[in-house]
Amino acid sequence: MDHILTKILLFIFLSPLFIGCSISKNIEKGKLILRSNEILVNGNKIPKDSLKPLLTQNKNNYFIGFPFSAYLNESSKENTDSIFNSWMDRSDDRKTKLISLFSKKQLKQIKKYLKDYNNWKIRNGEKLELIDSVKTEISIENLKSFYKNNGYFKSKIDSKIIIDQRNNNYGKVVYNINLGNQYYLDSIKSNIESKVLDSIYNQNKDDSFLIKNKPFNTIDFESERNRLDKLFRNSGIYNFQINSITFELKMDTTAIDLNIPVVVNIIDNKLKNDLSDNNNRYRLHYIKRINLFTNDINKLTDEDLNNFINYEGINIFSSGDLRYRPENLTKLISIKKNSLYSDLTRSKTITQLNNFENFQYPSISYNYIENSNNELEVNVLLIPKKKFSLGFGIDLKHSNIEDIGVAFQSSLTSRNIFKGSERLEFTSRGTIGKSANTIISEFGLDIRLRFPRFFSPFKFKKLKDLENKPTTYIGIGTSKQTNIGLDRQNFKFDVNYDWTNKKKNKINIGVLNIELVNNKNSINYFNIYSNSYSTINSIAKTNNANSSYFNSSNKLIIPNGIDSFINEVISKSFPISNDDYNSVTYINDRRNRLTSNNLIIGSNFSITNNNKRNIYDKNFSQFIFKTELAGSLTDFLANQFNAKLDEFGNNKILGLAYSQYFKTEFNYIKYWYINSNSSIAFRSYFGIAVPFGNSNSIPFSKSFFSGGSNDNRAWEVYRLGPGSSGALSEFNEANMKIAMNIEYRFNIIGKLDGALFTDFGNIWNVFDNTNDPKRTFDGLSDLNEIAIGSGFGMRYNLGFFVLRLDMGLKTYNPVLETKDRWLTDFNFKKAVFNIGLNYPF
Structure with a gap:
């Protein structure tokens, strides 16, 4: 995979060197490469992206000012095998020399490589877009049709080509549109043959998309047609046909009167020229019988069909004994006996049966009851999944x-x-x-x-x-x-x-969440957190600690030697400077927190809002809110029953001090669609966890960290913060986090995309037992410790996942002195490379 990325990088940055003078050198005389399209509406330039689908020719994709995709296609050959053979045979001794150098098998492999490389260029390239008068005329007709559908029936459109002054091989097409007058809807009348349909129509006509004095738009007519179709089919008209609806418009072609009267025509359902056909006419249909088959209907015996269960008006058939409780099945059926037919209840029933997750592809069919023209029998057909x-x-x-x-x-x-x-x-x-x-x-x-x-x-x-x-x-x-960490073992129990x-918001309530964290290798702490060990070891040697605490290499013995030294310092029986004392006590407090076994008993709540309408929606946002409360009920019970205390004075349950804290998180993501080849993605995040009551710090598993391929990419994971402390520990974490990311994503060639990004953020300690001003957030002035990283990334879409490579550079480093924070570490020597799967957000 590394070789693939290296080849891609070399190709992107070295291609302009061997491309030659220009991609335009091979085009026919008199032809122009399309540089851009420009659309003027009544003399005003408009964003072309809004009408891009109407233009049959659009410029090629450009990267750093060059159409790489078009170059790939233009540089490909149709017959690489014959070209290679011709090259081999051009000189009498060339083939002999190559075989002596490579061997026949290797030559075949080179030939295959050239063919595969040529095919790759064809797959990832795109045809060079030349200005074509035929395509321009088709684009003009598309634009005329678009504006005609929006009420501009007399619009005039022409085009012209402007040659690029800097390079006369390029040109742009300018579409000049004169809209003329727009037509508006006048009176809206109806002509409905069926009295039943006429009654339903009049009761719901206030919901119509056709409104007097509204500009003419064919989308409104299509929407109204679909509205009426749904209305009738959800109001009991089982046999309604949408082609019964037509619209009659009376337009003044002289353009003197710009108002268009509209008549909504709905014919009755009858055989052509047969006025006596009453059976097929539109009428209200009622559900008279509901059959629910819980097994394949074709495999039911006569005995199964005769021994059905009737529950709440629904006949339930099964093969042998019914495997489900009848009340659970009938709750899923929104169709009710003696109710009017409705497409809506049918769709709702299908959805609920699918959510039941016990049946394969549920289906519902309707049949007329014998000798009736408006009474229906419903058959709900189910095939159970395997047990x-x-x-x-x-x-x-x-x-x-x-x-x-x-x-x-x-x-x-x-x-x-x-x-x-x-x-x-x-x-x-x-x-x-x-x-x-x-x-x-x-x-x-x-x-x-x-x-x-x-x-x-x-x-x-x-x-x-x-x-x-x-x-x-x-x-x-x-x-x-x-x-x-410390080879953690977790036990969890939860009810959610x-x-x-x-409003389609997804909501989760964790009524009860119990988590037991057991650090099985806590004595290994200073082997893992080597920076903390080095700090204390240096203090011990500088202050001439007891020689028995050291090994033959003059290093503190883990765990006995270093524990003994820490105990002497904490008890103040071994005098050292205030700075060294503060360092030792901080490291010891952090060790106690990270090595302590945690009992977390709490509840949580989350809500997710995503306004993405469908898979084609490129402009959407997502908001996630989470909150968690742990230990409050446990603390109340512990105080009521006089629970025992640990060595730090905290209440214990089952021999463990339980955690007590409040945590909340806000996460907002927004995507902006620019065009088919580029977009902008934005994320903002805030999280805070506040200990109280039985705790003065947050469990490690509930804390926040910064840095990494999905966070601030100019820092490695856990290597940013807290505050301006300089990430002195191996796993730097805290209980408050601020983060923000913005990323511009664009296509380079084929499946290869690029990104320019800037990441902001840091973590701090707040409302806990940390007193170091470099680590704590004491006010808005500490926002100047927000780290900023910028960089460039590439993404290659492999279909089932996206392979991502990001390079982050430290733009603003809060660890440095204030005057040196900007761009001091902005260099390739201190760049951080992140390999990731899929997008960071």
């Missing part, structure tokens, strides 16, 4: 802590264990990866029970609607880490509720 299923997965993994890794998991799923579509999952998972120069691993086992409803002794009247996708998760799990509200 048990096995799953295996493997994936590449990347995070701020893990440079690169392989994640794998296996799972066993049991469905419908309590006859209510409950799902029990057993999952084993593991990760093996690399962090800096250390091989790290994590293995875990999780058991999760999922209910497709709110499982609680309390009633959620406003949220129990299945449209809101209410789900309950009860989970328990354990994991063990190796070579990450998920649902989606009417």
Whole structure:
């Protein structure tokens, strides 16, 4: 992979050297390369991107002022094999010399390489866009049609070509549009043959898209047509056909009167020229029978069809005994007996059956009941998924802590264990990866029970609607880490509720979250945090500490020697300077926090808002809010029952001091679409965790860190902050974080994209037991410690994931003296290279 990135970099930066004079040297005489399009509407220039789809020719993609994609295509050949053979045969002794140098097999490989490289240029290149008069005329017709659809029926459009004064091989096409007068809608009348449809129409005509005095727009007519189709089909008209709707417009072609009267025509449904055809006429349809088949209908026996269950007006058929509780099935069916036919209830029922996650591709069919022309029988056809299923997965993994890794998991799923579509999952998972120069691993086992409803002794009247996708998760799990911190082992138990509200916001409430963190290798602390060890070792040697604390290499023995020295300093039985004393006490306090086992009992809440309408929406934003409260209920119970205290005076539950804190996070992401080849992405983040009551610091697993490939890319992960302290520890973390990122993304060639970015942010200690002014956030003046990193990145889309390489440069380094912070470290020697998977945000 490194070789691929190296080749891409060399190609991008060295291509202009061997391209020659210009890409234009091979074009035919009299032809011009399209530099740009320009559109003038009534003499005013408008952004061409808004009308770009209407233009049949657009300029090639440019990178640093050169059309690389077009050059790739132009430099490709149609017959590389014959060209290579011709070159080989051009000289009598050339082939002999090459075979003696490479061998026949290697020559074949070179030939294949040249062919593959040529095919790569064709795949990633694009045809050089030359100005074409035929395409220009087609673009003019497209523009005329567009403005005609917007009420400008008399618009006039012409074009001209302007040759580039700096290079006469290039030119731009200018489209000059004179709109003329715009037509408006006048009176809106209706002519509806069916009395039933006429009644429904008049009751809902205030919702019409066609409004008097509104500018003419064909989109409004299409929207009105679709509105009426949905209205009738959701109001009982089962057999309604959208082609029954037409619009009659009376336009003054002389353009004296710019108002257009509109008549909405809706014909009745009958055979052509057969006025006596009453069976097919539009009428209200009612649901008279509902059949629910929980197994493949073709596999049901006569006995199965005769021994059905009727529950709340729904006939439930099954193969043998019914595997589900009837009330859980009928809740999913929004179609009700004796109700009017509705497409909406059909779609709602399909959605709820899919969310039930026990059936394959549910379908619903309607049939007329015998001898009736307006009574329907509904058949809900279901095929259950298998009771048990096995799953295996493997994936590449990347995070701020893990440079690169392989994640794998296996799972066993049991469905419908309590006859209510409950799902029990057993999952084993593991990760093996690399962090800096250390091989790290994590293995875990999780058991999760999922209910497709709110499982609680309390009633959620406003949220129990299945449209809101209410789900309950009860989970328990354990994991063990190796070579990450202190080889932590975790035990978790949680109860969570998920649902989606009417505004499509995803909401999660963690009613109960219990986490036990057990640091199994705490005596190894100073082997891992070598900077802290070096600091204390230097203080001990400078102050001539007891020689028995040192080994033969004159270094403090871990753990006995260094622990003894720290105890002497803390008890003030060994006099040292105030600065050294503060350093030792800070390191000792941090060690106690990081090595202590944590018991976290709390609740959390999160809400996610994403206004992306569909996969084609390029302008959208996402906002995530999270909050967490831990230890308050535990603290209340501990005080009521006079819980025991630990050596630091904190209450203990089950022999462990429990954590007590409040944490909240705000995350906002926004994307702006510029054109088909470029966009801007922005992210802002704020998080704070405040300890109180039984805690004076935050558990390591709940703290914040800065730096890394998904954060501030000019610093390595954990190597930024807190504040201006200089990241003296191996894993620098704190309890408040501010971050902001902005990135301009653009296409270079084919699947290769580039990015220019600037990252802001830092972490600080606040409201905890840290007193170092370089680490703490004491007021708005400390915002001058926000680090700024800038850089350039490349992304290569491999289809199933995006490979990313970012180079970050320290633009503003808060560690330095104030006068030296800007651009002092802005150089390639101190650049940080980040390899990541997919986009950073």
